[in-house]
Amino acid sequence: MLGCLVGASSQRHTFTSGEHSVFSLLASYVAMAVENVRLRAETAFWLSEAMSVQTVGSALVEERSLDTILSIIIDEAVRLTNSSDALVLLLEEDSDRFRVCARMGDGVAGLTSGRLSVEDSLNGVVVRTGQPLVSHDAMADPRANQARARRLNVRTVAIAPLKIRDRTMGTIAVHNRCDGYFSRADVDVLCSFANQAAIAIDNARLFNELLVAKDEVQEKAHELQELLVQTVNIQEDERRRIAADIHDRLVPLIVGALYEVQAYAGQHQFSGSDRKQIELVQELLNGAIEKTRTAIYDLWPATLDQIGLLPALQELISRQERTSGLQHRLRVHGSSYELSPSADIAVYRIVQGALANVCQHANATLADVVIRFSPRRVRIVIQDDGKGFDVQNVMLAPPGCNFGLINMRERAYSIGGTLNVNSVPDQGTQVTLEIPPEERFPGTD
Amino acid sequence: MSPIRVLVVDDHLVVRRGLRSMLADAENVQVVGGASNANEAIERVGSLQPDVVLLDIKMPGMDGLRLIRFLKQEHPQVKIVMLTIYDDEQFLVEAFRAGAHGYLLKNVGREELLNVLRTVSQGKRMLSEELMDSVLSQFGDLAQKQAQSRFGLSDIEVDLLSMVAQGATNRKIAERMYWSEATVKRKLSDVYRKLDVLDRAQAVAVATRHGLL
Numbered sequence: 001m002l003g004c005l006v007g008a009s010s011q012r013h014t015f016t017s018g019e020h021s022v023f024s025l026l027a028s029y030v031a032m033a034v035e036n037v038r039l040r041a042e043t044a045f046w047l048s049e050a051m052s053v054q055t056v057g058s059a060l061v062e063e064r065s066l067d068t069i070l071s072i073i074i075d076e077a078v079r080l081t082n083s084s085d086a087l088v089l090l091l092e093e094d095s096d097r098f099r100v101c102a103r104m105g106d107g108v109a110g111l112t113s114g115r116l117s118v119e120d121s122l123n124g125v126v127v128r129t130g131q132p133l134v135s136h137d138a139m140a141d142p143r144a145n146q147a148r149a150r151r152l153n154v155r156t157v158a159i160a161p162l163k164i165r166d167r168t169m170g171t172i173a174v175h176n177r178c179d180g181y182f183s184r185a186d187v188d189v190l191c192s193f194a195n196q197a198a199i200a201i202d203n204a205r206l207f208n209e210l211l212v213a214k215d216e217v218q219e220k221a222h223e224l225q226e227l228l229v230q231t232v233n234i235q236e237d238e239r240r241r242i243a244a245d246i247h248d249r250l251v252p253l254i255v256g257a258l259y260e261v262q263a264y265a266g267q268h269q270f271s272g273s274d275r276k277q278i279e280l281v282q283e284l285l286n287g288a289i290e291k292t293r294t295a296i297y298d299l300w301p302a303t304l305d306q307i308g309l310l311p312a313l314q315e316l317i318s319r320q321e322r323t324s325g326l327q328h329r330l331r332v333h334g335s336s337y338e339l340s341p342s343a344d345i346a347v348y349r350i351v352q353g354a355l356a357n358v359c360q361h362a363n364a365t366l367a368d369v370v371i372r373f374s375p376r377r378v379r380i381v382i383q384d385d386g387k388g389f390d391v392q393n394v395m396l397a398p399p400g401c402n403f404g405l406i407n408m409r410e411r412a413y414s415i416g417g418t419l420n421v422n423s424v425p426d427q428g429t430q431v432t433l434e435i436p437p438e439e440r441f442p443g444t445d
Numbered sequence: 446m447s448p449i450r451v452l453v454v455d456d457h458l459v460v461r462r463g464l465r466s467m468l469a470d471a472e473n474v475q476v477v478g479g480a481s482n483a484n485e486a487i488e489r490v491g492s493l494q495p496d497v498v499l500l501d502i503k504m505p506g507m508d509g510l511r512l513i514r515f516l517k518q519e520h521p522q523v524k525i526v527m528l529t530i531y532d533d534e535q536f537l538v539e540a541f542r543a544g545a546h547g548y549l550l551k552n553v554g555r556e557e558l559l560n561v562l563r564t565v566s567q568g569k570r571m572l573s574e575e576l577m578d579s580v581l582s583q584f585g586d587l588a589q590k591q592a593q594s595r596f597g598l599s600d601i602e603v604d605l606l607s608m609v610a611q612g613a614t615n616r617k618i619a620e621r622m623y624w625s626e627a628t629v630k631r632k633l634s635d636v637y638r639k640l641d642v643l644d645r646a647q648a649v650a651v652a653t654r655h656g657l658l
Contacts, residue, residue, distance in 0.1 A: 258552060260462075260466055286552045289552040293532060
């Protein structure tokens with residue numbers, strides 16, 4: 001029953017049963033029309049609410065900053081439910097408290113703490129049950145924290161859970177609907193809005209975690225790089241020190257012993273087995289000197305300190321040529337200038353590594369080293385005419401199987417340079433090292 | 446005939462003493478003194494006027510190469526023989542360039558040492574037999590350098606020639622040198638002009654004949 005249709009006559013008249021039927025029919029038409037108009041208005045309202053939720057939802061999904069997301073949520077919650085106050089509460093991990101993440105309205109401005117206990121509160125009930133809740137008088141509701149409700153002036157309240165993957169992570173609460181009580185429809189709107197808000201909050205949290213993780217990875221990579229540079233420097237210092245120690249402490253003793261034996265042998269006439277024994281001692285001492293000489297050279301190229309990088313490379317190449325039988329060439333283009341000591345040894349080791357690869361793996365007939373000095377950079381190209389290899393595969397191979405290319409590249413980075421490897425199967429390999437002008441030794445031109 | 450007066454410069458007593466022992470009974474050779482660093486060496490060369498200085502390349506105070514230059518400048522008549530552990534060609538070349546007359550490795554035998562001291566004191570240059578090979582390889586480089594300077598070719602131009610000899614196309618050369626193909630053409634025609642030839646084949650032939658490659 002919607003209402004009644006009143007028909008009246010100005011003269012005395014008794015309605016006939018025919019007229020009664022017509023009037024009843026008319027009344028039912030009017031009722032139908034009224035109901036239609038009402039339904040249409042209601043549908044239009046829900047459609048606009050739904051579209052509004054939808055629009056806010058997509059805005060939320062696109063947003064990545066948690067703060068922005070929370071402020072959108074709180075604004076929209078108040079607007080959609082026509083209420084005076086709103087709160088977004090998120091459960092703290094491993095704790096029985098909520099954190100107040102966003103709030104709006106004069107009532108909730110009275111909150112003194114950023115934390116609220118889950119126990120004895122309407123929000124706690126929503127978290128425990130995972131279901132929305134409405135209270136028409138929070139100050140008298142036995143489930144509520146009535147003292148707090150009074151303090152914050154909460155009369156009517158609707159609360160929806162923020163759920164993600166069946167886990168409730170918090171709640172959205174709206175207080176004091178401006179024109180009366182929260183209806184079932186308000187709760188439905190709030191719930192569907194809360195679902196989208198939960199996804200947005202979760203996304204933002206994940207995104208933040210990802211950013212933090214990315215920063216951490218970058219920081220670790222940087223630390224690792226620093227550590228590598230340090231390790232390499234320590235290693236080179238050690239090598240140089242050991243080489244100097246052998247040269248300064250061990251070699252003089254062996255040389256002294258050899259000279260004394262030779263002096264002794266020269267001053268006496270020995271026969272047969274005695275002479276043989278003396279000769280054997282000389283041979284052994286000789287061998288010891290040769291072995292230490294090789295050890296010293298392998299540890300540290302003395303020419304690098306005493307004459308410079310280019311002679312040290314020339315020496316390296318001459319030796320490689322003698323030991324490998326492979327033809328080597330060194331060419332210097334442009335007018336050369338000195339590099340810093342750390343760049344010197346880095347360049348030396350990279351060329352050494354690249355040439356060792358050519359000799360061991362390339363099956364080449366020629367190894368060519370070209371050093372080009374220009375004001376803007378030094379470019380060093382080590383090229384062979386060997387069988388080449390698949391650079392991508394080798395670069396990804398584990399340590400020990402990547403021809404030391406990763407180490408060479410790190411070494412180049414450590415002095416602010418770059419290392420590029422180009423190789424085509426059956427067309428040789430080209431290793432290009434570029435060093436920035438900052439590595440130019442101060443005071444040279 | 447007066448003996449050859451030798452000054453031994455090495456920062457280790459055991460080495461100086463060993464050399465003294467080894468040369469003690471030698472005919473016509475006399476160790477007149479020792480020095481353990483560059484300053485002592487400069488002072489003793491001045492006061493003792495030795496004929497030959499036996500000198501380690503790595504010394505506290507001043508490296509051996511600089512010491513050679515300094516001593517040769519102050520006392521041009523003094524002959525210097527390097528006595529070192531290092532068999533690096535570059536040291537050898539630099540030592541002779543600085544003015545040394547001899548280069549010996551520290552594991553030198555008594556006879557070889559005496560031979561070198563006698564030869565060097567007459568103003569001739571000598572080096573360890575073991576090092577001959579290095580010197581000869583340097584000599585090969587030297588011959589190539591001479592030919593290069595006779596034709597007035599730069600290092601880059603010799604590189605160009607060797608790439609041409611390996612059959613590289615202009616495009617391939619351009620890639621390797623980070624040039625344009627036009628630059629390669631221009632530089633090659635410079636090379637042809639210097640070698641007085643007309644094409645690649647002739648250029649390679651002339652370069653090979655003169656040991657440029």
